[in-house]
Amino acid sequence: ETLQAVRVAHRVGLKVALITDLALGPLADEADVTFATGTGSRLVFDSYAAPNVMAAALLQAMTDADPERTQARLEKYEQVSDQHQFFVRD
Structure with a gap:
């Protein structure tokens, strides 16, 4: 499911930052940038x-850099997540 979400994000023009304890693997291969912690x-x-x-x-850094763009991207993400049913609804 996570890998599918990353691929959908790329298809709609989003960049993907991955925070992981594993710097190798399919998610790291798909991410635009990987932070291994x-x-x-x-x-x-x-x-x-x-x-x-x-x-x-x-x-926080992304929001501070461009608050208006952040808000627009969040709204777009909500549309895409609804369309692809990323979240289970009651």
Whole structure:
């Protein structure tokens, strides 16, 4: 499903930034840019703090760079996600 979403994003002209703990693989091959961040495994449960902070920082930087464009892209994404049923509805 994720790979399909990446391909649809490219078809509609979106760029894809991938945040992953694996820099190799089909998603990394399809992404425009890949940020490899580690997941902590010294605890009983893996820690996803680094990928979450990276995602938040990237989203904020994109929004700050061009707020109007960001809003327009979000609206376009909502249309595409509805069209391709990316999300399950109740």
